Amino acid sequence: MLIDRFKNEVEDILSRYPVKRSALLPLLNLAQREEGFVSESAMKEIAKVLGLTPAQVFETVTFYTMFNLKPIGKFHLQVCKSLMCALVGSDEVVVWIQKKLGIAQGQTTADNLFTLSVVECLGSCGTGPMMQVNDDYYEQLSEEKVGRVLDDLKRDGTCSLKTGPFMYPQPLAK
Amino acid sequence: MATYEKILLKNMEQPGYTGSLADYEGTGGYRALRTVLRDMQPDQVIEVVKKSGLRGRGGAGFPTGVKWGFIPKNHPGPKYxxxxxxxSEPGTFKDRQLMERDPHQMLEGMAITCFAIGAQTAYIYIRGEFRLGAKILEQALQEAYAAGYLGNNILGSGLTINIYVHLGAGAYICGEETALLESLEGKRGMPRFKPPFPATHGLYQNPTVVNNVETMANIPHIINRGGEWYASIGSPPKSCGTRVFCLSGHVKRPGNYETPMGITFRELIYDLGGGMRSDKPLKAFIPGGASAPFLTPDHLDVKMDFESVALAGSMLGSGGVTVMEEGTNMVWAALRLMEFFYHESCGKCTPCREGTSWLVQTLQRIWNKRGRPEDVGVLDELCGNIPGRTVCAFGDAAVSPIVSTLLHWRGEYEALIREAQETMPRNKEIPVFTP
Structure with a gap:
């Protein structure tokens, strides 16, 4: 059981709010972090902990785009397609990924490693085109950079090209 | 090129500055909180902020001190x-930098705000995608608790202030303050009817102040240097202080630039941003995030303050400036933004829910050269029937890309429709849009 496995974390989350239902999004985030998606059993468990009906949990889950209701690949590639990224070539990024991995938008590779999504603005407009892979941002993408990110992720499970604490433009060296 | 004193980005631009508590204290950090707790009453803090002329940096630009003043003093329960x-406003990425590079600056501002409004609990509602920002804030909170700036009996004052990070899960509308509160209560993030306003009936129906990250980051500086000092920067009396403007699109040097309010768009785009990235001239720009109507090269000398941009027919909004070069099709640009608004409409109000869907379908039809002569009229009519007929300002924002592009570049719509009439096979069914 998810809730039992993370008893301390769940208790810490619950202690932050005077009203239990407020813990819903944090608990759903926890469930997705552990399972890769929000399963029906997780929703039922969370409903029980918070004193809600499963329907109340489900209606909330479906409102938020970040919750996956079905299992996805190990790495969720989310390419921003909003205007600011589109101006600097985000449509090409989608094509590069499709070409390299052979999957269309919404599909997962046969080895279950990559799922490709095209999403709306991720707050990275000055450093586009960009994509988010799981928790990390990769910005100012070129075809070569996208290739390296995908290769590194496949081989090592991580990639050093991800963005650290954000500052752009970098101040000029004095 | 003129140079300006930076306030919010000053620390983080120092070489080697990491944003840790030690670094922040080294630049005078948490001095304002000490001053406030030692020498000031909550009302005095609110007065200083009122005097500073600080207005909300999220987009609406409501005077911050006035907002705080609406919190009832004699409320028996908790305040938040x-x-x-x-x-989440397309074109805006300043808060991300403020949180990830100098988290204590906003935390100190939040602690001071809690003192001013009498709140013991504060939440940082951060968008779900900003995992790194949330992690950095959690670390900064741990440091601040350990140093006694937060928690029980902060700095020996007897006051309790707790701050928690709360991650969202991908919904633009949760940046609307009442939708944010609904989401924080664990519900679908749908805006509430107003009035009552959050100042009296906010989180859990208790008095609540909702302030943007950049607004919070300004507070310690206003306390340290005084309301008069802040009010002397920028375009007083209505637009005081600096803004962190976010520059994106077809420019040489996009990014975050902090300047006093009241510089011109020309200065931001050509001096700070280095001008257009190729030799194509500027065709259009969005002055304040996706919700702000498009402006033209004729508006380059408009001053970047709340009033001047409003007079030019747009709004300064969140400070996100997006530049488009000659050759960018304005129907395409409007469609891209419209797809965003269609995706993000929460679905509560019919005019917005249905209207954004119709607008996307009509625009896709025109862009795909399947437009009909009456389609421009359809757009006009739809755009006239959404604003003012919804619970929140989303409806007004959603039509602004179309209204403004129709105003300035109506010919581009008509050209695509003419082309459609000439090339479209007769009697062929018009493809139906599937989201």
């Missing part, structure tokens, strides 16, 4: 502060 870190 929510810091709006849901930064």
């Amino acid at each position: 502060l929510c810091c709006n870190a849901d930064e």
Whole structure:
């Protein structure tokens, strides 16, 4: 059981709010972090902990785009397609990924490693085109950079090209 | 090129500055909180902020001190502060930098705000995608608790202030303050009817202040250097202080630039941003995030303050400036933004829910050269029937890309429709849009 496995974390989350239902999004985030998606059993468990009906949990889950209701690949590639990224070539990024991995938008590779999504603005407009892979941002993408990110992720499970604490433009060296 | 004193980005631009508590204290950090707790009454803090002329940096530009003043003094239950870190307005990426590079600056501002409004609990509602920002804030909170700036009996004052990070899960509308509160209560993030306003009926129906990250980051500086000092910067009396403007699109040097309010768009785009990235001239720009109507090269000398941009027919909004070069099709640009608004409409109000869907379908039809002569009229009519007929300002924002592009570049719509009439096979069914 998810809730039992993370008893301390769940208790810490619950202690932050005077009203239990407020813990819903944090608990759903926890469930997705552990399972890769929000399963029906997780929703039922969370409903029980918070004193809600499963329907109340489900209606909330479906409102938020970040919750996956079905299992996805190990790495969720989310390419921003909003205007600011589109101006600097985000449509090409989608094509590069499709070409390299052979999957269309919404599909997962046969080895279950990559799922490709095209999403709306991720707050990275000055450093586009960009994509988010799981928790990390990769910005100012070129075809070569996208290739390296995908290769590194496949081989090592991580990639050093991800963005650290954000500052752009970098101040000029004095 | 003129140079300006930076306030919010000053620390982080120092070489080697990491944003840790030690670094922040080294630049005078948490001095304002000490001053406030030692020498000031809550009312005095509110007065200083009122005097500073600080207006909300999230987009609406409501005077911050006035907002705080609406919190009832004699409320028997708890009061809350929510810091709006849901930064989702396309074109805006300043809060991300403020949180990830100098987290204590906003935390100190939040602690001072809690003192001013009498709140013991504050939440940072951060958009779900900003995992790194949330992690950095959690670390900064741990440091601040350990140093006694937060928690029980902060700095020996007897006051309790707790701040928690709350991650969203991908919904633009949760940046609207009442939708944010609904989401924080664990519900679908749908805006509430107003009035009552959050100042009296906010989180859990208790008095609540919702302030943007950049607004919070300004507070320690206003306390340290005084309301008069802040009010002397920028374009007083209505637009005081600096803004962190976010520059994106077809420019040489996009990014975050902090300047006093009241510089011109020309200065931001050509001096700071280095001008257009190729030799194509500027065709259009959005002056304040996706919700702000498009402007033209004729508006380059408009001053970047709340009033001047409003007079030019747009709004300064969140400070996100997006530049488009000659050759960018304005129907395509409007369609891209419209797809965003269609995706993000929460679905509560019919005019917005249905209207954004119709607008996307009509625009796709025109862009795909399947437009009909009456389609421009359809757009006009739809855009006239959404604003003012919804619970929140989303409806007004959603039509602005179309209204403004129709105003300035109507010919591009008509050209695509003419082309459609000439090339479209007769009697062929018009493809139906599937989201």
